[in-house]
Amino acid sequence: MKNMRINGQRLWDSLMEMAKIGATEKGGNCRLALTDLDKQGRDLFVSWCEEAGCSIRVDKMGNIFARRPGRDNSLPPVMTGSHLDTQPTGGKFDGVFGVLAGLEVIRTLNDFDYETEAPVEAAVWTNEEGSRFAPAMVASGVFAGVFDLEYGHSRADLDGKTMGEELERIGYLGDEPCGGREIRAFFEAHIEQGPILEAEEKTIGVLTGAQGQRWFEITLTGAESHAGTTPMDRRRDALLGAAKIVTAVNEIALAHAPNAVTTVGLLQVSPNSRNTIPGEVFFAVDLRHPTDEQLSAMADELRAICDRVCEADGLESEVTEIWYSPPIVFNADCVAAVRKAAEGAGFAHRDIISGAGHDACYISRVAPTGMIFVPCKDGISHNEIESATPDDLAAGCDVLLQAMVERASA
Numbered sequence: 001m002k003n004m005r006i007n008g009q010r011l012w013d014s015l016m017e018m019a020k021i022g023a024t025e026k027g028g029n030c031r032l033a034l035t036d037l038d039k040q041g042r043d044l045f046v047s048w049c050e051e052a053g054c055s056i057r058v059d060k061m062g063n064i065f066a067r068r069p070g071r072d073n074s075l076p077p078v079m080t081g082s083h084l085d086t087q088p089t090g091g092k093f094d095g096v097f098g099v100l101a102g103l104e105v106i107r108t109l110n111d112f113d114y115e116t117e118a119p120v121e122a123a124v125w126t127n128e129e130g131s132r133f134a135p136a137m138v139a140s141g142v143f144a145g146v147f148d149l150e151y152g153h154s155r156a157d158l159d160g161k162t163m164g165e166e167l168e169r170i171g172y173l174g175d176e177p178c179g180g181r182e183i184r185a186f187f188e189a190h191i192e193q194g195p196i197l198e199a200e201e202k203t204i205g206v207l208t209g210a211q212g213q214r215w216f217e218i219t220l221t222g223a224e225s226h227a228g229t230t231p232m233d234r235r236r237d238a239l240l241g242a243a244k245i246v247t248a249v250n251e252i253a254l255a256h257a258p259n260a261v262t263t264v265g266l267l268q269v270s271p272n273s274r275n276t277i278p279g280e281v282f283f284a285v286d287l288r289h290p291t292d293e294q295l296s297a298m299a300d301e302l303r304a305i306c307d308r309v310c311e312a313d314g315l316e317s318e319v320t321e322i323w324y325s326p327p328i329v330f331n332a333d334c335v336a337a338v339r340k341a342a343e344g345a346g347f348a349h350r351d352i353i354s355g356a357g358h359d360a361c362y363i364s365r366v367a368p369t370g371m372i373f374v375p376c377k378d379g380i381s382h383n384e385i386e387s388a389t390p391d392d393l394a395a396g397c398d399v400l401l402q403a404m405v406e407r408a409s410a
């Protein structure tokens, strides 16, 4: 086991092959969840896993599980995986690295004809990004029992298409129950999507946990009226109100520095006409913090700011918290297995908490779970220029292999 090493070139080639699906002009990927491009990526992954001798199962949320048998297949599997869906201006590595690192682990076990005690599975979780369908991580959330199946299937995109309909349309509405089965251990390999590992010249991030998130949807209602004839003191301008709240959302993060982050990334104006005062604005707010109490204080401040602005500007508001994902701590044995694998391979490493959410956050509720980070260039992600080096990706995959084999042994 010690001298088993993954094939870094093969991993890189499969990443570049997958990156051809939904390739964007600036070198990134756009494969929104459950689009035809997501289907193409899923089909490619399934074909590669079948070539590697895996059996394939798809559950009712479209999660894919490629299984390599072990000596004792009555044992729960050691699983790895991540997501193939991307942001609209996504990169080639966010999620995809974790999925194809799982495939590379299976290919490597085949190369060395190594039989694990427990079976091994490589998974693809549906709609991790929460970009087309909110919230994020909804399919691993159903698997973990956080959401029920009906909730998962009813998530709709901005055009009203639901996940259930789209799963059916692309042929990934599986018949396997989603969740309710034991997993011996789960590991997810992922790019850090932040600047720390690169800045500290560390090859491996040993994740100890992930920060919490609260997502809100806010609708402000004022009154459409003529841009030229309506005096300033008679306006009920929904976009002006939203602008004040967007600025205040940024101030919430500054007030809870250094660990808070807040974002407004989605905003729709109606009627969106250059010479009509906006009557309605819909926008989304993303609040994050490593500790729960600070995160709930930030949420309270957001609600209070909305009330104050609407009171002052004569607007109505509808403020809905659509998602709460608490801060999590990963399983000590899995964290130790990742750290031991990094040390065994001589990779510079450090403990780290994830700023991003991952499917592993929800799976940690139903299985002993750990994560492995590798650096990405300038810490940039959710951007087409997202980049990572073949050597770092191979190192992360080697650590994944060793951690999984350790947990899949007798």
Ligand code: HGY
Pocket (backbone or CB within 6 Å): 128, 129, 130, 136, 137, 355, 356, 357, 358
């Ligand atoms: O938003 C996140 O943290 C993840 O990329 N879905």
Ligand code: MN
Pocket (backbone or CB within 6 Å): 083, 094, 095, 128, 190, 357, 358
């Ligand atoms: Mn991701």
Ligand code: MN
Pocket (backbone or CB within 6 Å): 087, 094, 129, 382
């Ligand atoms: Mn992402």
